[in-house]
Amino acid sequence: MTAAPVALPEAPAPQGGLRRWLASPVGAQITAAVVFIGAWQLLTVIAPRVPGPAVVANFLFVEITGGPHGGIVRGQFFEHFAVTLQRFSLGLFFGFISGLLVGILIGSSSLARALLSDTVLVLLTMPAFVWAFLTTMWFGITWQAPVLTVAFSAFPFVAINVAQGVRAIAPELRNMSTAFEVGKWKQFRHLTVPAVAGYIFAGLRFAIIIGWNGILLSEWFSGQAGVGFRTRYWFDANRYRGFVGWVIVFIVFIVLVDRVILNRLQARAFRWRDQKEVDFIEIEEEQVGL
Amino acid sequence: MAQVVIKRLTKTFPPPTKGGDPVVAIGDISLEVEGNVFASIVGPSGCGKSTLLNILSGVETPTSGTVSVTESGRPAHLGYVFQDARLLPWRTVMDNMLYVRDDGEAGETRATRYLDMVGLSHTHDMFPGQLSGGMQQRVGIARAFSVEPDLLLMDEPFSHLDAITARSLRDHLQELWSATRKTVLFVTHDVVEAVQLSDRIIVLAPGGRIFDDITIDLPHPRRATDPKVATLQAEILGRFEEMHPAPAPA
Numbered sequence: 001m002t003a004a005p006v007a008l009p010e011a012p013a014p015q016g017g018l019r020r021w022l023a024s025p026v027g028a029q030i031t032a033a034v035v036f037i038g039a040w041q042l043l044t045v046i047a048p049r050v051p052g053p054a055v056v057a058n059f060l061f062v063e064i065t066g067g068p069h070g071g072i073v074r075g076q077f078f079e080h081f082a083v084t085l086q087r088f089s090l091g092l093f094f095g096f097i098s099g100l101l102v103g104i105l106i107g108s109s110s111l112a113r114a115l116l117s118d119t120v121l122v123l124l125t126m127p128a129f130v131w132a133f134l135t136t137m138w139f140g141i142t143w144q145a146p147v148l149t150v151a152f153s154a155f156p157f158v159a160i161n162v163a164q165g166v167r168a169i170a171p172e173l174r175n176m177s178t179a180f181e182v183g184k185w186k187q188f189r190h191l192t193v194p195a196v197a198g199y200i201f202a203g204l205r206f207a208i209i210i211g212w213n214g215i216l217l218s219e220w221f222s223g224q225a226g227v228g229f230r231t232r233y234w235f236d237a238n239r240y241r242g243f244v245g246w247v248i249v250f251i252v253f254i255v256l257v258d259r260v261i262l263n264r265l266q267a268r269a270f271r272w273r274d275q276k277e278v279d280f281i282e283i284e285e286e287q288v289g290l
Numbered sequence: 291m292a293q294v295v296i297k298r299l300t301k302t303f304p305p306p307t308k309g310g311d312p313v314v315a316i317g318d319i320s321l322e323v324e325g326n327v328f329a330s331i332v333g334p335s336g337c338g339k340s341t342l343l344n345i346l347s348g349v350e351t352p353t354s355g356t357v358s359v360t361e362s363g364r365p366a367h368l369g370y371v372f373q374d375a376r377l378l379p380w381r382t383v384m385d386n387m388l389y390v391r392d393d394g395e396a397g398e399t400r401a402t403r404y405l406d407m408v409g410l411s412h413t414h415d416m417f418p419g420q421l422s423g424g425m426q427q428r429v430g431i432a433r434a435f436s437v438e439p440d441l442l443l444m445d446e447p448f449s450h451l452d453a454i455t456a457r458s459l460r461d462h463l464q465e466l467w468s469a470t471r472k473t474v475l476f477v478t479h480d481v482v483e484a485v486q487l488s489d490r491i492i493v494l495a496p497g498g499r500i501f502d503d504i505t506i507d508l509p510h511p512r513r514a515t516d517p518k519v520a521t522l523q524a525e526i527l528g529r530f531e532e533m534h535p536a537p538a539p540a
């Protein structure tokens with residue numbers, strides 16, 4: 001007996017090309033950027049003191065390639081940027097490592113949790129500008145002030161996230177490791193770190209954003225070089241195109257770090273989640289002998 | 291030859307609610323298991339079967355009494371198969387095998403051998419999430435055998451699987467056990483499973499005390515459908531009814 005043919009409903013017509021492109025990640029990002037620049041341009045019409053995108057782009061070109069404005073010479077842009085990057089990396093390193101250690105301690109020991117979690121919470125509520133003020137008061141106009149501002153701002157975000165991650169590790173996996181007498185260091189490398197990886201990335205993201213804000217403020221108050229110093233230089237000179245230009249440099253750096261470095265690291269750390277499922281039914285049947 | 295000696299063991303957990311009574315998981319058990327024997331611990335839920343294995347493996351500590359697990363006078367090397375596979379999801383099957391015992395090339399050879407024995411030679415580079423529940427549990431069994439333990443502890447390893455997969459894994463287990471003849475302590479609430487697999491069945495009653503200790507003298511491997519196995523199953527289920535009498539028909 002043959003089955004009667006069944007009329008299938010017609011497949012929906014494919015969406016328009018433009019609509020599909022707008023819905024794609026790249027399309028959405030480009031659209032958002034265009035809308036932002038358009039809104040910015042519109043703002044310059046309403047408020048003439050706001051420098052427009054073209055003026056700021058021209059400023060940045062001259063600032064980067066070296067030109068007559070502000071007495072800056074070729075290459076100083078990169079010098080200022082390198083100074084900030086150096087301080088930022090050092091501060092982030094100390095903030096991240098200490099946050100990681102304290103987070104693991106709080107997550108794995110109830111005594112450490114009782115002793116330290118309130119302190120970390122207090123540090124978490126401290127805005128970056130408070131650290132920028134305090135470190136400038138303590139260390140004056142030195143390299144330590146911006147480095148410590150970054151470290152203090154980053155530390156609690158890493159610690160809190162890592163502590164949450166350690167507490168979320170499945171006790172079943174811990175018990176399995178104990179039952180098989182797996183060494184502590186091996187457990188740390190193969191169980192704790194991968195289990196906490198998601199929390200580490202979340203903490204690191206916050207740490208980078210807050211730390212980068214912190215260094216701008218610290219260099220604004222106490223720097224004699226760096227991105228923050230240069231931003232203030234143009235602000236004091238009443239040249240808003242310079243101020244806005246450096247703020248854009250500041251934002252672009254963070255976006256690039258997030259998209260290029262963190263996203264790739266995260267994809268690598270979580271590649272086990274993205275593996276395609278295997279058609280194991282066929283394999284199972286073969287094994288079971290069905 | 292592993293030797294398990296349990297003397298006057300008790301385990302009590304704190305009351306689950308404030309002001310309540312402590313929960314007695316194990317109440318004064320003394321027991322000895324030795325030799326290349328497959329011993330099952332059978333009993334209803336909450337009679338302390340899993341707690342007993344956790345104490346033997348060092349995951350839990352006893353409230354009172356002593357346990358000793360030795361092999362020729364030294365502390366015995368243990369393997370453990372859990373109710374669920376408990377694999378590290380971020381490590382491949384081979385890395386999971388090596389996580390519990392990595393002694394270089396020898397470890398890899400051994401892991402490969404046991405994965406082959408459970409029919410998973412094609413999964414070395416796969417992550418656990420790519421495998422079915424039954425396949426993951428087979429990795430768990432291969433992992434426990436691959437540490438070449440003196441004593442193998444198995445805690446209801448097939449209770450989360452469907453009947454067909456569980457039946458297949460029981461056969462795999464019998465083949466592995468026949469090939470290695472390890473001392474096994476196998477916890478289950480399934481009498482049928484216990485009779486098919488075991489040389490000895492220790493029946494625990496609620497309150498964590500030993501109700502019965504039965505020797506099964508049938509050759510391995512056994513099929514669940516074998517009439518001798520079925521007769522024994524019926525007989526032991528009958529003894530179970532003494533512990534939990536069925537309500538009289540109205």
